[in-house]
Amino acid sequence: MAKAKIATVWLEACAGCHMSFLDIDERLADLVEKVDILYSPVVDGKDIPQVDVGVIDGALGNEEEVHLAKEMRERCKILVGWGDCAVFGGINCMRNFLPPEKVLEEAYTDTKSTVNPEKVIPGEDLPALLPKAIPIDHVVKCDVYIPGCPPDADTILWVFQEILEGRVPKVPANMMRYD
Amino acid sequence: MKEIILTIDGKQCSGVAGETILEVAQKNEVTIPTMCYLKGLTPIGACRMCVVEVEKNPKLLTSCTTPAQDGMVVHTTTEKLFNYRKQVLELLFAGRNHFCMYCSQSGDCELQRQAIEHGMDSVRYPYLYADFSNDATHPEIQLDHNRCILCLRCIRICAEKVGAHTLDLQKRGWNATVVADLGKKLGESDTCVSCGACAQVCPTGTITLREFAYRGKRSQCDDAVESVCPLCSVGCRFKAYVRTGSITRVEGLGTEEPDGGQLCHKGRWWLPQSTERDRVTVPMIRDGAGYREASWDEALSFVAAKFKPAYERGKAGALLSSLCTDEELSLFSGLFRSGLKMEKVDTFDGDVLRGFIKGLDPFRVQGVRPFTAAHHILDSDCIVTVCADPQEEAPVVASYVRVAVLRDGAKLLNISCGEDPFKGITDVHVTMPGKAIRPEFLNALAKTIASLHLSESDTGTAREALEPYRESLAQCATIAGTDPKVVEEIAACLIQAKKPVFVLGGCAAKNPDTVTAAVNVAIASRAFFDDGLGVVPLVTSGNSLGAANTVCASESWLGEEDLEFLYVFSTGLIPEDETMLASIFRTRFVVVQTPYLVHPLVNMADVLLPAPAWYERSGHYCTIEGERRRLNVIVPPKGEVRGLSTVLDDLAKDLGISIERPAVPPCEAVFASRVAPSAAQMVLR
Numbered sequence: 001m002a003k004a005k006i007a008t009v010w011l012e013a014c015a016g017c018h019m020s021f022l023d024i025d026e027r028l029a030d031l032v033e034k035v036d037i038l039y040s041p042v043v044d045g046k047d048i049p050q051v052d053v054g055v056i057d058g059a060l061g062n063e064e065e066v067h068l069a070k071e072m073r074e075r076c077k078i079l080v081g082w083g084d085c086a087v088f089g090g091i092n093c094m095r096n097f098l099p100p101e102k103v104l105e106e107a108y109t110d111t112k113s114t115v116n117p118e119k120v121i122p123g124e125d126l127p128a129l130l131p132k133a134i135p136i137d138h139v140v141k142c143d144v145y146i147p148g149c150p151p152d153a154d155t156i157l158w159v160f161q162e163i164l165e166g167r168v169p170k171v172p173a174n175m176m177r178y179d
Numbered sequence: 180m181k182e183i184i185l186t187i188d189g190k191q192c193s194g195v196a197g198e199t200i201l202e203v204a205q206k207n208e209v210t211i212p213t214m215c216y217l218k219g220l221t222p223i224g225a226c227r228m229c230v231v232e233v234e235k236n237p238k239l240l241t242s243c244t245t246p247a248q249d250g251m252v253v254h255t256t257t258e259k260l261f262n263y264r265k266q267v268l269e270l271l272f273a274g275r276n277h278f279c280m281y282c283s284q285s286g287d288c289e290l291q292r293q294a295i296e297h298g299m300d301s302v303r304y305p306y307l308y309a310d311f312s313n314d315a316t317h318p319e320i321q322l323d324h325n326r327c328i329l330c331l332r333c334i335r336i337c338a339e340k341v342g343a344h345t346l347d348l349q350k351r352g353w354n355a356t357v358v359a360d361l362g363k364k365l366g367e368s369d370t371c372v373s374c375g376a377c378a379q380v381c382p383t384g385t386i387t388l389r390e391f392a393y394r395g396k397r398s399q400c401d402d403a404v405e406s407v408c409p410l411c412s413v414g415c416r417f418k419a420y421v422r423t424g425s426i427t428r429v430e431g432l433g434t435e436e437p438d439g440g441q442l443c444h445k446g447r448w449w450l451p452q453s454t455e456r457d458r459v460t461v462p463m464i465r466d467g468a469g470y471r472e473a474s475w476d477e478a479l480s481f482v483a484a485k486f487k488p489a490y491e492r493g494k495a496g497a498l499l500s501s502l503c504t505d506e507e508l509s510l511f512s513g514l515f516r517s518g519l520k521m522e523k524v525d526t527f528d529g530d531v532l533r534g535f536i537k538g539l540d541p542f543r544v545q546g547v548r549p550f551t552a553a554h555h556i557l558d559s560d561c562i563v564t565v566c567a568d569p570q571e572e573a574p575v576v577a578s579y580v581r582v583a584v585l586r587d588g589a590k591l592l593n594i595s596c597g598e599d600p601f602k603g604i605t606d607v608h609v610t611m612p613g614k615a616i617r618p619e620f621l622n623a624l625a626k627t628i629a630s631l632h633l634s635e636s637d638t639g640t641a642r643e644a645l646e647p648y649r650e651s652l653a654q655c656a657t658i659a660g661t662d663p664k665v666v667e668e669i670a671a672c673l674i675q676a677k678k679p680v681f682v683l684g685g686c687a688a689k690n691p692d693t694v695t696a697a698v699n700v701a702i703a704s705r706a707f708f709d710d711g712l713g714v715v716p717l718v719t720s721g722n723s724l725g726a727a728n729t730v731c732a733s734e735s736w737l738g739e740e741d742l743e744f745l746y747v748f749s750t751g752l753i754p755e756d757e758t759m760l761a762s763i764f765r766t767r768f769v770v771v772q773t774p775y776l777v778h779p780l781v782n783m784a785d786v787l788l789p790a791p792a793w794y795e796r797s798g799h800y801c802t803i804e805g806e807r808r809r810l811n812v813i814v815p816p817k818g819e820v821r822g823l824s825t826v827l828d829d830l831a832k833d834l835g836i837s838i839e840r841p842a843v844p845p846c847e848a849v850f851a852s853r854v855a856p857s858a859a860q861m862v863l864r
Contacts, residue, residue: 084280087301088272091280096308132308137301145300149280176295178279179286 013058284384316366340439342581414802443574483833489744496523504798538694546853548711552805561676567684621696751775
């Protein structure tokens with residue numbers, strides 16, 4: 001049987017979800033017997049290829065992330081959202097109480113630790129911020145949600161195993177967590 | 180009580196007319212998810228989690244507020260209900276800013292638990308991201324409106340159980356927020372009593388207690404041990420959560436208990452904080468300006484050697500804490516009283532306690548139990564506080580008073596020499612000139628009320644009935660040095676009252692005759708409860724009632740002469756009185772046994788002995804709730820700390836005696852009653 005093709009992308013989030021993915025530990029060896037990870041922060045892919053399973057970790061906070069999310073959706077059969085950021089927006093939503101311009105000012109000029117006497121805020125070279133950071137399903141259809149900050153490695157593995165068995169799983173209560 | 184039969188999820192369930200569907204379901208072990216519901220608080224159907232389908236009714240009904248009816252066919256687990264509940268949860272998550280990953284209550288949160296149980300793996304609604312504030316103005320309690328689901332449990336417990344009415348709701352719809360007083364921050368509130376009941380019942384991370392945050396979630400704790408609070412005479416029962424050998428939080432029991440599962444500010448903060456205090460860990464003997472460590476054997480034989488000559492000259496005494504358990508007090512009594520026949524044995528709160536004992540004794544000899552369980556204040560329609568400041572002396576009693584007055588419309592009368600302890604809700608307040616209430620006033624009042632009661636059947640309503648007695652009331656007023664109208668008002672209230680109750684403060688016990696006179700008024704106004712007379716004596720500590728029957732001296736002796744030997748047992752939870760410390764200081768040889776390094780007491784010790792702290796001991800307390808309540812070991816003692824029983828047995832051996840253990844616990848005599856309260860006779864001397 002041909003190996004299932006997988007792509008994962010790390011959008012607006014910390015590295016936690018991918019770390020949790022690597023926490024599958026030695027079972028990762030068994031998993032790669034059955035899957036090819038073609039695109040991911042942990043492999044060296046340049047462009048999202050056509051895959052069976054696409055994974056998004058992180059919320060959508062700027063135009064580039066929206067672009068990548070849409071690209072992932074177009075190129076995968078089943079889209080999985082990893083972690084609270086992808087599912088609920090997560091910690092990125094802390095900035096949703098300020099207008100985007102204030103957010104940039106806060107980040108580039110106003111924080112106590114920042115030295116930026118000319119008050120330069122990068123413009124063209126940064127993708128434009130969305131008005132608010134949003135969960136991925138506000139832009140693309142998501143098939144499997146795995147909330148958690150981060151989700152347990154066991155849950156991530158279980159979802160892959162279920163998909164490999166041909167099912168579109170729903171995380172059961174005993175595996176679900178929000179923190 | 181008409182029995183009704185319902186069919187819930189195909190199961191025949193029996194209930195009583197007047198019960199709600201939820202109550203019948205719970206009684207019959209059918210689980211319906213709830214969130215705003217808490218047993219003991221008024222159900223309001225705010226969260227809509229408990230909705231059920233009732234056949235022949237097109238609407239979904241909230242089971243917590245819908246009365247159950249005979250023959251109802253109820254479904255609680257249909258797909259429609261499941262989806263509806265899930266939808267409610269999603270709306271709650273979308274409405275405010277619930278971010279579990281940085282909430283201290285994650286794992287203990289009922290909203291989170293319900294959402295997970297309902298398989299909420301995403302939220303289908305757009306989030307509002309409404310900008311709510313986090314009220315961190317209170318030193319202990321944090322109120323983060325971002326996490327509020329408006330279940331109103333906090334508002335209800337504050338009003339219905341604590342009676343403080345600090346919290347309420349402002350604004351409407353999604354903008355509604357819990358607010359203190361009339362729009363103040365919680366830290367600026369005049370009415371908040373800092374009891375933390377709101378945080379105890381909060382289902383989310385909205386109201387949290389700084390002291391307990393991040394010290395271990397309830398779900399992560401190794402154990403939750405029930406025990407009793409030693410700090411005041413109420414002896415509230417509570418649960419202590421233990422994690423890796425330390426107490427991480429304390430909580431009252433269920434809201435359905437008479438006390439509503441409250442703890443007061445003392446219990447809530449002092450108890451867990453006391454586990455962090457510096458301890459006396461090994462026996463120590465004074466060596467010049469400092470101490471040297473000693474073995475138990477050395478320390479105890481040294482104590483025995485110093486004790487003997489002082490004892491023979493009648494210059495040895497023992498001063499004990501009434502925060503000790505019945506068992507410990509019995510041991511002390513067995514050693515010092517029965518064994519050594521010492522006169523000079525007393526408790527720290529001896530003076531107050533003696534006032535109560537002597538004042539109540541004339542009724543006790545009649546075979547009547549001269550007090551009632553404190554929570555019976557809730558059943559009273561007229562509460563009289565006599566020289567009492569319940570919020571200071573026994574805060575949960577203050578809650579009972581406020582709830583009875585504000586929720587149930589009881590009258591509140593205050594007779595004291597000082598301030599009104601319940602400003603704003605007192606109906607009649609009499610301040611007497613001088614420093615103490617004159618018992619003559621209370622006795623005159625008692626006589627007038629008693630004779631009024633005798634003649635009320637033929638004189639009609641109370642006001643008119645007062646006419647012939649105006650004169651004697653005027654006499655009462657003269658004795659009290661107060662306005663006759665006010666005395667008349669008090670008499671009228673007491674005559675009309677069906678179940679008055681008298682709360683006697685420690686100040687009243689300064690003169691035993693005042694206590695007796697107050698009980699006379701209680702008898703005259705027919706303050707009869709099933710368990711005893713309608714009197715709540717606010718004795719000082721957790722087991723003062725137990726001490727009354729064991730180690731409390733019949734007369735005060737401390738400070739009358741300088742002693743040569745004094746054994747002091749302090750639980751270190753309540754600061755010692757200045758004059759007592761002065762007397763201890765003047766004693767030639769002082770043995771202090773205490774769990775904590777209590778200053779200045781430990782500085783006065785010649786021998787310092789460790790003792791187990793409140794959470795390392797077990798035993799029983801006689802509480803003014805009229806119950807013998809059990810103190811349990813929450814964390815086992817460490818190091819050289821030994822139980823009091825072992826230590827005192829060893830000391831007794833060194834003194835060449837053995838300690839007799841009493842067959843009957845002291846509580847039994849305290850709570851005994853042979854005669855119905857209504858048979859009690861006034862004692863007018």
